[in-house]
Amino acid sequence: MAETGRLTLPAARPLGLRLRPVTALRIAIIVAIVVVWEAVSASGLLYRDVVPSLVAIGKALYLTLRDASFYFHLAITAYELGIAMVIGGLSGLAVGILLGGSKFLSRAFESFLYYLGPCPKIIFFPIMIMWFGVGRAQKSPWARSPASSRWLSTWRAACARSTRS
């Protein structure tokens, strides 16, 4: 009988250390990555500051999490993300419903969105700076554009399905 390549594993059996095979493999992979990282860090093949030891990274992470200003910056990012998602989601939803509800509009305008979707949005960065200045308002529209395309495609598909049915 030909082998299909699909393996059927028996129910997870504990190893000697009472670890499931998946957990054991995960631990092995993590240990391997840590060992390779530390080896590269200690070898000096790359600049030490670029590949620092994990202890140094852990210390830096601890200090960052202890710093109150980190949470201020985190809140700003969360705020920008929230605003961008709301604006992008709502505008994408509105356009998606509009195009999904009308076959004519869909055929007229969808191709523009279809081809604009894969375009790297970072290229609009200099324009956004000119339009909105350097600040929070500039970042939100930038984040909004990919969010809009995703919402748009999702809702476009949903609306197309509903109009077909």
Place this chain on the structure above:
Amino acid sequence: MTAALAGNRYVPAAIGTGSLVVLLALIELLIRIGLINRFIVPMPSEIIAAFPRVITEENVLQRFLLTAGEAFSASILVTLFGVAGGVLLYRYYLLRLATETWVAAVAAAPLVLMYPLYLVIFGRSALTIVMMGFTAGLAPIILKTLEGLTATRRVLINVGRSFNLTPSQQFWKILFPAALPTIFVGLRLGLIFALINIVGVEFLINFGGLGQLINELAERYDLAGTYAAICFVILVSICVFILMERLERWLRPVD
């Protein structure tokens, strides 16, 4: 009436293109009468006039070819390693259970932030840009390849078994063709991620093709030129997208 218009092949396309032209004319008018600041938004006529200048003075063709070359190299790498990674995870179930969620997490991570590390490893060269594109595009292709192979209908696999196919035949004649549509969804996603990162890193490290051109023109405050360069990047994206569609149709002519 609307249904008849929508059914027509040319009318919706003409309306769409016409609307774009009207919008550009409106922007031109608003800038000319001073409602939009011309030092923030250049006139569409100025952008069109900037095209020949950008093409001749800024070596757009050379930059276009450089970006396209980087995108092509990253595409080859990402396809080879992504599909192979997906097959590997499909073949070894334990490895899949252990790492699939990690791959999904990598797909969602902003990998562009790794560019300083890549700059040190590969230097400020096209290789850094290609490797950034490769890193960004890998995870979606692995996940979609895995999804396509896993979703192969049991009856097709059983047909292969009944013909006593070898594992290699089973893969190339049953599993791979059945998974191809999903693999192409992954390829499309992966290549889009790769292209976004390639242009993004060109822009960030001010090196290479069209991304660098946009950065340079923006720093020179050549607004019309910046918009013209953005149009070229959109053109590259469209070309990559169309190429993918053609390739997909060529590989699976029958739906």
